[in-house]
Amino acid sequence: MRRQNLALVMTTVAAHGPLSRAAIAGRTGLTRAAVSSLVEELNTAGLLTELGSLPSGRAGRPGRALALSERGPAGLGLEVGVGHLGACVVDLRGEVRGWLRVAADNRNRPADEVLAELATVSRRAVTEAEGTGLRPVAAVLAVPGLVGEAPGTVATAPNLGWRDVAASGLCAQGLPLEVENEANLGALAELWHGTGTSDFIHVSAAEGIGAALVVGGRLFRGARGFAGELGHVPLCPDGPVCACGARGCLEQYAGEEAVLRQAGLAAGEDAVRRLASRAREGDRCALAALERAGEALGTALAGAVNLVDPEAVVLGGAYAELGDWLLPGMRRELTARALRRWPPKALLVSGLGRRGPLLGAGMAAIRRIIEDPAELTVSRSRR
Amino acid sequence: MRRQNLALVMTTVAAHGPLSRAAIAGRTGLTRAAVSSLVEELNTAGLLTELGSLPSGRAGRPGRALALSERGPAGLGLEVGVGHLGACVVDLRGEVRGWLRVAADNRNRPADEVLAELATVSRRAVTEAEGTGLRPVAAVLAVPGLVGEAPGTVATAPNLGWRDVAASGLCAQGLPLEVENEANLGALAELWHGTGTSDFIHVSAAEGIGAALVVGGRLFRGARGFAGELGHVPLCPDGPVCACGARGCLEQYAGEEAVLRQAGLAAGEDAVRRLASRAREGDRCALAALERAGEALGTALAGAVNLVDPEAVVLGGAYAELGDWLLPGMRRELTARALRRWPPKALLVSGLGRRGPLLGAGMAAIRRIIEDPAELTVSRSRR
Structure with missing residues (x-):
């Protein structure tokens, strides 16, 4: 239940923020006390941030506005194309904060070689983003193929010559990685940014x-x-x-x-x-x-x-x-x-043109955080 | 709210009945008292019926089983095909209780003539059903064309030569009539009966x-x-x-x-x-x-x-x-x-074959009653 309520607060701020605690309570139907406790947990995890005061429109102490944080937890988008590799870092507000795309001839090249080079590209993008106070906590990889049933795997990508490839070793230990078809991510980028x-x-x-x-x-x-x-x-x-x-x-x-x-x-x-x-x-x-x-x-x-x-x-x-x-x-x-x-x-x-799939991958990574922030709060502190 | 709860009880009984009042309360999360009051209203409108006793599985008075009524309110399905006319009466349980399909050459025949003949066919089917204790309270008309924006109208049915035809005069006064595309109704019949x-x-x-x-x-x-x-x-x-x-x-x-x-x-x-x-x-x-x-x-x-x-x-x-x-x-x-x-x-x-669209029309009419029974209870008594 708390997990659902954390998600409810995050998605509400994402859709309508900045919002005061009172406004969040009004929109979600949660009590003020519950909102305060949830917000504190999200603040501690670096997911929300307090802006200046908002006029409350009523007598009394003005509420402080809460917004998605522009520092801390971020999404990592990755892409393997037939002719390129890409990595981007997107902050929780959906802004691109790191972007790297390099040419590479990946057709029929061994998958582990491709993934090793992508890991290098990814580290460069992450290092750049870390310099601005961001820390990727979820990653999504765009591939020109069909996603496998096991998490982090590609079932088949004919133009790459891939079959049953596990991409799970691509990210730093513990960083969850999801694989998604590039056309789907291009469409989602259009939906979210288009x-x-x-x-x-x-x-x-x-x-x-x-x-x-x-x-x-x-x-x-x-x-x-x-x-x-x-x-x-x-x-x-x-x-x-x-x-x-x-x-x-x-x-x-x-x-x-x-x-x-x-x-x-x-x-x-x-x-x-x-x-x-x-x-x-x-x-x-x-x-x-x-x-x-x-x-x-x-x-x-x-x-x-x-x-x-x-x-x-x-x-x-x-x-x-x-x-x-x-x-x-x-x-x-x-x-x-x-x-x-x-x-x-x-x-x-x-x-968005050809930036779509990589942007979509970064955006999908932050959607994942926004729709289940408990991964970064409750469950993490329980480990 | 009461309107929603009436619908909740009806859809629950439709999906899982026969059920005792206690079982309805268990499945819907409503209180026993609320269920009793709602059931009484639905019984009075003839939408639910009490069967014999159900073993309660506990000590105490056994609950009486409630089921959708096989008498009283029913759905009327109607169909205009290029080569035929049809009418059927379906009871709340989804059983066909009257079925009439006659050959007719409707291509490029004046719409009012076609509708007048369909009204005759419909009256015969209704009369037959009335003899078994049924009373149509909602009707759906299947047409080989596109539905109009205004309720009860056909925007265009090329094979009939229809354009902007109002079918609302087709039914007895006060009987709500919905128009739907025959292919959609055929698919719904397959979903519900297939x-x-x-x-x-x-x-x-x-x-x-x-x-x-x-x-x-x-x-x-x-x-x-x-x-x-x-x-x-x-x-x-x-x-x-x-x-x-x-x-x-x-x-x-x-x-x-x-x-x-x-x-x-x-x-x-x-x-x-x-x-x-x-x-x-x-x-x-x-x-x-x-x-x-x-x-x-x-x-x-x-x-x-x-x-x-x-x-x-x-x-x-x-x-x-x-x-x-x-x-x-x-x-x-x-x-x-x-x-x-x-x-x-x-x-x-x-x-189901070619019976699909007409059967789907009758089923759609009863789905309409089941999903908004208040039309026949509260709102009717308020008139």
């Missing part, structure tokens, strides 16, 4: 196509956690064979690899940037490839829209940088094929 | 293709209530023009009309039965049409499965009668295209 809609399909591209559904402000995971595989929606039933074994999947028309191939460009960390600059220069091959990809995305998304009826479609990840050329085809197909009228403003480009 | 899964895509066929998503035991309506339009998922982007204006929608390959055309059969109320008997006789044209439809359904459903990851796909409505011939192609495509392994038992045929 355009304001809470019912959307988020489409991004890494090697394949990553997509995630957010419904009523929550990730829609499906009955067994496999929802969101837009890249393997059939676009042409008899089309080219896909890596998944089926024919004509969307990925074969609008996946990064397919688009680069059609544009005559080699893959690589900065391939999307090169593609964008070619398109900007008016290169016909590049423009045709992007036109075709936009149409393919729009067609598959129209089917998805007819099936799940979201408020919006958000183009994120590296694809956000290609919005100028992808959007016209996407919009045309959505307009022609969505049963419900599809207003232009319901197709958005994410402002 | 195969036991609570996360599934329900695919049926009337003229077009009706589909509905049930997620965690609830209808998934989408951000604006338009979810489930599987029939307008693009199957071949450059395929034949669909009634919706787009090209290559699934409906053009697997909709009833398309299948009948390919099999060389005329449309009509019993067309699906004729198609099934042709297939049973080994008619090549019929078998080829069904094979093609099964493959098209399987391909589009594989995309839907990759996107929303349900536990099962249920083939319902008239298509349930074609399961023998549709299932092999559906299963093949699902196996080849679903990213997650798709076990054969995750593709089911509904036992």
Whole structure:
């Protein structure tokens, strides 16, 4: 019960703070005495901080405002991409306080080597954050693959060549690590830091196509956690064979690899940037490839829209940088094929772009702390 | 508050009854005194009934068991199909106590004429049920179209030629009428009376293709209530023009009309039965049409499965009668295209078949009573 109440106070301050103790009591239905005791525990753990006095609006002693702490406990976001590694530190208020992203060719490289290099990147980001008074207490790792059943494991990440990889050794001893799919984290970053809609399909591209559904402000995971595989929606039933074994999947028309191939460009960390600059220069091959990809995305998304009826479609990840050329085809197909009228403003480009998954990982780590602060208070003191 | 508690007692008895007053108190957390008062009110309204004594398991007076009443308040289900009209009466326990379905050619017939004939059908079903002590107190109408914003209205039903039709005059004065899409009601019937899964895509066929998503035991309506339009998922982007204006929608390959055309059969109320008997006789044209439809359904459903990851796909409505011939192609495509392994038992045929929407309408009407019984007690006595 106390554990739930600690979480209630934290989530209330996170959503509506700064708040006085009286205001917290009013919003939560807890007694003033209970709030005082809970707040003290959260203050001691460094999760809340007292700001100056707030006008109380009544006679008597003004209440002191409580806010999420900008020092102390923080979230650590980590990312393994096919062409890069990343680490970030996010404070409890959701502000990015350390950010490091380095190029690395991780395709078919031994997983332990990749994780060892990520650990180095992570230590640098953490050291930097420690200099500003932060201390990561929970970590989330973004991977381009499916999460394993055991905590801290990756079941499969085809573009990395990973199968049943345990990432649990990645963090300093005792720091809890969660693994999550990068497309899901990109969508959550958009939900928490983005355009304001809470019912959307988020489409991004890494090697394949990553997509995630957010419904009523929550990730829609499906009955067994496999929802969101837009890249393997059939676009042409008899089309080219896909890596998944089926024919004509969307990925074969609008996946990064397919688009680069059609544009005559080699893959690589900065391939999307090169593609964008070619398109900007008016290169016909590049423009045709992007036109075709936009149409393919729009067609598959129209089917998805007819099936799940979201408020919006958000183009994120590296694809956000290609919005100028992808959007016209996407919009045309959505307009022609969505049963419900599809207003232009319901197709958005994410402002987060390829920063999404890593930012989402850092934010997910602090959401974990905010939604169960007892991990850092009661239970810790009991050890 | 009393309104909520009345609903709590009703839903508890509906889910776990028969129950003694003590057992209701135990399950709801209400006091014995409160339960007694609420039960009395529900008994007076004819919503609950006292069965014989239940062994209490303790010393003292045995409790009398309370159950949903099999007499008195009942639900009225109504249906307008393209080729038929239907009415049913369902008692509070969910048992069908009156069932009437008549052939009628409703395509492009004036809506008021259709509704007048449905009113006649409805009166016959109600009269029959009244003879067994039932009295409909809420009605739900199943339509092959989109529900309007105003209660009791249909926004559009293309196959009927309806646009902005008010069905509110259909029922006896004072009987509340709700309109709902037939595919949604078919899926709800499956949820309440069916195969036991609570996360599934329900695919049926009337003229077009009706589909509905049930997620965690609830209808998934989408951000604006338009979810489930599987029939307008693009199957071949450059395929034949669909009634919706787009090209290559699934409906053009697997909709009833398309299948009948390919099999060389005329449309009509019993067309699906004729198609099934042709297939049973080994008619090549019929078998080829069904094979093609099964493959098209399987391909589009594989995309839907990759996107929303349900536990099962249920083939319902008239298509349930074609399961023998549709299932092999559906299963093949699902196996080849679903990213997650798709076990054969995750593709089911509904036992309700074309009875689904009307049964769902009757069940939805009683769910409405069970979830807000105060409509029949407190608020009624206040009038």
